[in-house]
Amino acid sequence: MGDIKVRGKKEDEDEKAEVDIWNYVFGYVKIAVVKCAIELGIADAIDKHGSPMTLSQLTTTLKCEPPRLYRIMRFLVHYQIFKEEPVTQDSFGFALTPLSRRLIRHGERSMAAFILLESSPVMLAPWHSLSARVLDSGNSPFETAHGKDVWSYAEENPRHSKLIDEAMACDARVAVRALIEGCPQVFDGIKSLVDVGGGNGTALSMLVKEFPWMHGINFDLPHVVAVAPKVDGIEYVGGDMFECVPKADAAFFLWVLHDWDDEECIQILKKCREAIPQDKGKVIIVEAVLEEDKNDKLEFVGLMLDMVMMAHTKKGKERTLKEWKYVLGEAGFTRINVKPIHTVQFIIEAYI
Numbered sequence: 001m002g003d004i005k006v007r008g009k010k011e012d013e014d015e016k017a018e019v020d021i022w023n024y025v026f027g028y029v030k031i032a033v034v035k036c037a038i039e040l041g042i043a044d045a046i047d048k049h050g051s052p053m054t055l056s057q058l059t060t061t062l063k064c065e066p067p068r069l070y071r072i073m074r075f076l077v078h079y080q081i082f083k084e085e086p087v088t089q090d091s092f093g094f095a096l097t098p099l100s101r102r103l104i105r106h107g108e109r110s111m112a113a114f115i116l117l118e119s120s121p122v123m124l125a126p127w128h129s130l131s132a133r134v135l136d137s138g139n140s141p142f143e144t145a146h147g148k149d150v151w152s153y154a155e156e157n158p159r160h161s162k163l164i165d166e167a168m169a170c171d172a173r174v175a176v177r178a179l180i181e182g183c184p185q186v187f188d189g190i191k192s193l194v195d196v197g198g199g200n201g202t203a204l205s206m207l208v209k210e211f212p213w214m215h216g217i218n219f220d221l222p223h224v225v226a227v228a229p230k231v232d233g234i235e236y237v238g239g240d241m242f243e244c245v246p247k248a249d250a251a252f253f254l255w256v257l258h259d260w261d262d263e264e265c266i267q268i269l270k271k272c273r274e275a276i277p278q279d280k281g282k283v284i285i286v287e288a289v290l291e292e293d294k295n296d297k298l299e300f301v302g303l304m305l306d307m308v309m310m311a312h313t314k315k316g317k318e319r320t321l322k323e324w325k326y327v328l329g330e331a332g333f334t335r336i337n338v339k340p341i342h343t344v345q346f347i348i349e350a351y352i
């Protein structure tokens, strides 16, 4: 081979590690700058303008300090959150990309509220106690940081409760659209549906609009239901799912059961069993199923959410199919169907 040095696997791995480690050192920077962009309303301003905006136009509209806004935009363009496009022959402006469209506050597929929730000081503080949680069986990281669990905290802090509801609604809009497009037959023959832990009712309002023969019951804690926007065709019931679930042909769960441990899930599901017809009732669960191959690029989100559950809930977790079968079986559901949809979640139908 003379003087030619063949690069080995180790060198390649070292080089990759050198790049990767910087991504961990400054891992928080991307979320912090995206949060800043949402708070400033950069995507909203460009969307409202209807065409690329020059730095000077953006600066005037957002009332920002030009050199600092330029540095923020340079960062966001580097990560392809915005892009540069010509405005005149010798000037360019900042334009939206599919990613920044998700940062428009009230956009159709907005994830802005979700990012604001996860990057809020309230939700970031528990992460500092994750290792302590792994070392012992004491309080959850959220309780260590705030002295109470996430739902009690939300009840006492209406602004945070609203942020949770709005964040969940972001994902509900995407998940329910995928559910309606991918598996509409799930709702065949259902005349009434109770959305257990339905939040501000976003999911249910989409479902009753699509299936207008269906009566919807949005069931959540009283303080959540009290402020949920009221929609025709939906009944709003406040209560505790550990005590009683309103009667309906089917019970629906979107991102609820992963907040609880197996024993608690079995308790909730037993309450649902009592609420649905004993001959043909079913529960519809829209959640992640770990380790199931969906052949898509979103699989990592289930693992991320599993860490979020460890940080933000008492004993919540994401589940494998085997774990789902266990909790459903213990609650008295014997037949289970699992279908993938084009989102992070799967649809799990369980029959008595």
Ligand SMILES: C[S@@+](CC[C@H](N)C(=O)[O-])C[C@H]1O[C@@H](n2cnc3c(N)ncnc32)[C@H](O)[C@@H]1O
Pocket (backbone or CB within 6 Å): 151, 168, 169, 172, 196, 197, 198, 199, 200, 202, 203, 219, 220, 221, 224, 239, 240, 241, 242, 253, 254, 255, 256, 259
């Ligand atoms: C992660 S959020 C999901 C909200 C909604 N399903 C969605 O995805 O948009 C969990 C919901 O469970 C509700 N919840 C928590 N404890 C509850 C209880 N004991 N009874 C009824 N709902 C409860 C919370 O208020 C919250 O709205």
